[in-house]
Amino acid sequence: MTEITKLTIAEARAKLKEKAFSALELTNAYLEAIDAANPELNAYVAVTHDKARAMAEASDRRLAAGEGGALEGIPLGVKDLFATEGVHTQAGSHVLDGFEPRYESTVTANLWADGAVMLGKLNMDEFAMGSSNETSYYGPVTNPWRARGDNKALVPGGSSGGSAAAVASRLCAGATATDTGGSIRQPAAFTGTVGIKPTYGRCSRWGTVAFASSLDQAGPIARDVRDAAILLRSMASSDPKDTTSVMQDVPDYEAALGQSVKGLKIGIPKEYRMDGMPEEIEKLWQQGIAWMKDAGAEIVDISLPHTKYALPAYYIVAPAEASSNLARYDGVRYGLRVPGKDIIDMYEKTRAAGFGREVKRRVMIGTYVLSAGYYDAYYVQAQKVRTLIKKDFEDVFADGVDAILTPATPSAAFGIADEDMASDPVKMYLNDIFTVTVNMAGLPGIAVPGGLDANGLPLGLQLIGRPFDEEMLFRTAHVIEQAAGRFEPVKWW
Amino acid sequence: MSVDIATVKHVARLARIAVDDADAERMTGELNAILGFVEQLNEVDVSGVEPMTSVIPMEMKKRQDAVTDGGKAADIVANAPATEENFFLVPKVVE
Numbered sequence: 128m129t130e131i132t133k134l135t136i137a138e139a140r141a142k143l144k145e146k147a148f149s150a151l152e153l154t155n156a157y158l159e160a161i162d163a164a165n166p167e168l169n170a171y172v173a174v175t176h177d178k179a180r181a182m183a184e185a186s187d188r189r190l191a192a193g194e195g196g197a198l199e200g201i202p203l204g205v206k207d208l209f210a211t212e213g214v215h216t217q218a219g220s221h222v223l224d225g226f227e228p229r230y231e232s233t234v235t236a237n238l239w240a241d242g243a244v245m246l247g248k249l250n251m252d253e254f255a256m257g258s259s260n261e262t263s264y265y266g267p268v269t270n271p272w273r274a275r276g277d278n279k280a281l282v283p284g285g286s287s288g289g290s291a292a293a294v295a296s297r298l299c300a301g302a303t304a305t306d307t308g309g310s311i312r313q314p315a316a317f318t319g320t321v322g323i324k325p326t327y328g329r330c331s332r333w334g335t336v337a338f339a340s341s342l343d344q345a346g347p348i349a350r351d352v353r354d355a356a357i358l359l360r361s362m363a364s365s366d367p368k369d370t371t372s373v374m375q376d377v378p379d380y381e382a383a384l385g386q387s388v389k390g391l392k393i394g395i396p397k398e399y400r401m402d403g404m405p406e407e408i409e410k411l412w413q414q415g416i417a418w419m420k421d422a423g424a425e426i427v428d429i430s431l432p433h434t435k436y437a438l439p440a441y442y443i444v445a446p447a448e449a450s451s452n453l454a455r456y457d458g459v460r461y462g463l464r465v466p467g468k469d470i471i472d473m474y475e476k477t478r479a480a481g482f483g484r485e486v487k488r489r490v491m492i493g494t495y496v497l498s499a500g501y502y503d504a505y506y507v508q509a510q511k512v513r514t515l516i517k518k519d520f521e522d523v524f525a526d527g528v529d530a531i532l533t534p535a536t537p538s539a540a541f542g543i544a545d546e547d548m549a550s551d552p553v554k555m556y557l558n559d560i561f562t563v564t565v566n567m568a569g570l571p572g573i574a575v576p577g578g579l580d581a582n583g584l585p586l587g588l589q590l591i592g593r594p595f596d597e598e599m600l601f602r603t604a605h606v607i608e609q610a611a612g613r614f615e616p617v618k619w620w
Numbered sequence: 621m622s623v624d625i626a627t628v629k630h631v632a633r634l635a636r637i638a639v640d641d642a643d644a645e646r647m648t649g650e651l652n653a654i655l656g657f658v659e660q661l662n663e664v665d666v667s668g669v670e671p672m673t674s675v676i677p678m679e680m681k682k683r684q685d686a687v688t689d690g691g692k693a694a695d696i697v698a699n700a701p702a703t704e705e706n707f708f709l710v711p712k713v714v715e
């Protein structure tokens with residue numbers, strides 16, 4: 128039964144409807160695959176065998192009755208950042224030890240309401256802070272991709288590294304993920320999967336552990352563009368429980384696939400051509416441009432002049448918001464408590480033991496830039512720069528550009544415990560150089576595989592769209608996918 | 621701008637994270653690397669630019685001022701490390 132884990136969501140959905148196999152059989156096939164592979168890949172931090180089977184059986188009953196939602200019987204993995212009722216929810220952190228929320232996040236509740244089955248919780252960088260999944264308290268995730276002729280373990284990217292690795296290695300049909308600076312698109316690019324960060328406000332943030340509230344946005348990682356469209360339609364909603372959730376109907380994203388891109392204006396921003404960018408990334412970008420041109424799109428050179436300031440502005444705004452959001456982990460209401468001689472000592476010891484190095488670093492930066500005397504110099508300055516970054520995009524969209532095409536990452540996946548990255552936090556941060564602008568401006572962005580590099584590792588292209596025009600991204604990404612084909616790792620795990 | 625060890629210890633205190641001298645020294649280097657990186661923002665001319673306050677311009681949703689939730693004290697304290705009769709227990713804070 129392992130073959131059925133190779134089906135996309137769209138394919139499995141059709142087979143379930145025609146009763147080629149049951150939802151329970153499909154779920155069991157995935158559970159078997161997880162149990163066999165997880166010791167190698169470490170993609171899951173909790174596997175919910177019993178819950179998965181019970182949900183699958185309920186799906187089978189609905190399917191037998193000719194009922195069933197858009198994702199009926201489809202087994203999914205959930206990033207550990209989403210609150211799942213009665214199930215391990217620790218955001219990859221030691222400080223949330225044992226936390227099992229008494230409520231369900233809006234995004235996951237939407238998926239279950241559509242009939243999806245939960246396989247378990249997926250590994251991630253601690254509190255979504257990282258680009259390699261190495262900051263997780265549960266240890267790094269191993270990328271199912273390896274360079275040709277090399278057994279070296281590579282990172283799957285981060286922070287949604289577990290989600291991307293699980294989708295690429297067929298340990299779930301699709302996964303939820305979140306993206307604050309590139310945490311959906313960078314791991315998707317590193318694993319040959321498709322990941323979309325929708326417009327800020329499209330998916331409810333309610334019940335998602337907060338990192339940087341003005342940047343955080345949930346989205347899916349999937350095997351192909353169609354599956355990403357199917358998943359996003361279910362995940363997105365208008366939620367009265369999130370004040371920044373947009374009150375707009377969710378369109379049928381799947382309907383955008385196959386629509387012609389003839390006459391569309393695709394912008395190519397010159398500022399994304401970075402010094403020292405590997406030749407292969409440039410080649411991939413040119414290939415993407417050629418594909419869009421062949422499909423009839425008009426290619427226009429554009430300028431986004433404040434691009435280089437997005438990453439430094441992000442490293443003020445995101446840590447500032449994180450230092451405030453993470454103040455709640457105090458050893459009182461949930462998770463870890465380390466005893467102290469008084470309450471302050473208890474707080475300080477709990478947070479020292481509970482947070483990893485990267486999280487501490489960001490909380491410290493955030494606390495510093497918000498502290499008396501520095502607020503205007505750092506935080507206000509960064510928020511002004513952010514206004515300018517957003518205006519760059521508004522200007523090109525006002526000129527009639529329909530979508531912007533860029534590389535998704537400045538390199539392919541790198542090794543676990545890479546010394547260069549470990550010695551300099553800024554080097555790791557540069558992974559998000561092409562993705563972070565999109566979060567700063569609140570726009571939607573999709574990463575879609577564009578090909579393999581000389582070592583046989585996947586590389587991704589990114590398309591950026593107007594606010595709430597995810598349909599344009601599915602439409603254009605589908606054209607790339609049709610031209611590039613799909614990429615799967617050779618199974619070694 | 622850069623920070624020294626005394627500042628790092630002060631910030632750690634504000635952030636309620638216990639640090640020893642070795643931690644503080646290491647963090648000083650790391651924080652200065654990041655602060656050095658963000659320094660380039662000062663090049664940007666921001667005169668007349670409003671700081672961003674809302675990513676997507678929208679009116680804040682409002683709802684009726686009414687109780688819509690509650691009566692679940694047991695759920696609220698269910699995950700707490702120490703509780704007694706639906707109260708959170710903390711070390712003594714008043715003498």
